[in-house]
Amino acid sequence: MAEQKENLQMEKIVSLCKRRGFVFQSSEIYGGINGFWDYGPLGAELKRNVKELWWNTMTRSRDDVAGLEATIIMSPEIWKASGHVNTFADLMRECPLTKKRVRADQVEPQSGTVIRYSGAYSRKQSEGSTEDEKKYSRLFDEFAPALKSEESIQKLFENNVSEAEVKNIGGLIPDGKLDFLRKATAAAFAKKVFQPFSILLQQGKPMESARKIATQYYTENGCSDPILLGEHVDKVENSVDFHPESGIELSSARPFNLMFKTYVGPVESEDNVAYLRPETAQAIFAQFKNVLETSRQRVPFGIAQVGKAFRNEVTPRNFTFRSREFEQMELEFFIKPDEVIDTIHGRVATISENPQSAIRNPQSNWGWQAWHQYWVEERVRFYEGIGLSREMLGFHIQTKEELAHYARACTDILFKFPFSKKDENGNVKGDELEGIAARSDFDLSQHQRFSGKPMGVFDEELRAAWAKLPKEKQDVLWKRYYDHRKNYLTKSAKPDETPEQISQQATDDANGLAKGQYIPHVIEPSAGVDRLILALITNAYSEVTKTDDKGKSETTVVMKFHPRVAPVKAGVFPLLKNKPELVAKAQSVYELLRPHLKAVYDDGGSIGKRYARQDEAGTPFCVTIDFDTLGEKPELLDTVTIRYRDDGRQERLKISELLDFLLSKVR
């Protein structure tokens, strides 16, 4: 029941998105393309606002983050180094008839009656050419369906079954016909299509419908005019083995790489393969040295990028939540390894020493844990600042088993979407908006190894501090750094790398500390633009029902966007459109605002209708120019009425103060 309500809520939101021009299905006039979405006029403004706010928060308002705008297609070597070519895959299962795939971990449990077939063989193909073969074949046609399983036919074929047994298996074999049947089996068996096939019978459908689909399946798999074998009926309870649409039993799980492949240049050969980037992060690592040198930043510092990413998702779902083309806003924040912090500062400040109030002010002795917590808090504050309250957010702290082998921690910030599922205690936890990962020095190390270009940095402070450390402390820190590097190098070793080479490399890396050299570690807050847009839309959606004097009630939609993200900040209306003085004044107010913020001018219909239109678009303020603006009441000359979307409150404001008022609300 609750789920139905949530689905209805999503249906209403999807319909509003289309009706008001927030989100359209991509290529809609051609029937759409699954997993791709376009943003209409209001959606485009909303998206632009979100990206700009992120960019301003993460780069312009900080001294320690620089920006990057890299290409979507990069050297395929990048994706080998990052691990995407080998491991960026979802385990998925396929419907053997429709070829539709589902993620192995996302198959909805189903219960009901299953019709199973042990296989089929082709009547036509097994006809044979000689008179004898034809006779055997006809006989086989007659009796084969009664043979219960592939195993029983196999046994017969292998000739190690008695006539009595066969009678028992088939129940229908006439006396003295076993030899014929054996020969017929042999003839038919050569053409067999014996893979089993099962289908969940749809409610209210007859057995015949299952037979029809099984026949279609075997026919499409090269078995012309199939005779179905070993039909039997089974019951399943909460099974995750059947395709949610076709009801057909799924193949076993196989990895499926999510990167979109293309070719660079006119020749479609393996040498020219390239990929559409599946994340924006890797360009940041690949350009780390260039940014470091040109921005004159020093660790700790970050590089931020906003841009398109592409993943050939097996099951795009929940509107824009899981799409195949989407945008990311990613920051790679490079920090010193804990061994370096310890060398320089004599200790590493950790979370317990950084209560919530202190976590806002980065300290030079912070280790990776404090930085990780800092970025989780920063990101939550960002979401709060655009209207997503903490109550609507959730957290998932990845377990050891969930973490990538190189990651030290990952906290996902979740949002409670209408489609988010309840846990066993009936609480909605939410679905991922953003992941904040502590990725150690894995990424830069990988690019150093694959490109052969050094990705480490030199730190004079480290070199000087190391020289002053007592030998025992040097030994402890050296060993810790060595162990970490050896662990990484062992897990990421190429097949031709020997344990001796790995130990030597780890030794060289640890010896680098004394020379002031290290590879930075990274904290990665990685957010999806489209998921955030969907969160903002579902969060803003509200319905208001009003009843008029005659008892007629009407429900309207109010999109309660935070003014910072609202696609349109102000609607400007003349009270009447047939009064040139009102129109001219309203136009002048509109012209005053539009260079500074997104405003719309609307003179169509009653003021009530115009308010309702802007409420649906989520416009937080409406400005009306009336006769008092023109001086009908002299004390109100050059004032306007400003109406607040969320509570309908109205107040009078001087035109000369209007822009500052609006800017103070929307920035």
Ligand code: GAP
């Ligand atoms: N560089 C790390 C990275 O890409 P991720 O968890 O795979 O990590 C980060 O993606 C964010 O990108 C997610 O939290 C989500 O907001 C967004 N995202 C990932 N896949 C998406 C998809 N198929 N559709 C929409 N957004 C997606």
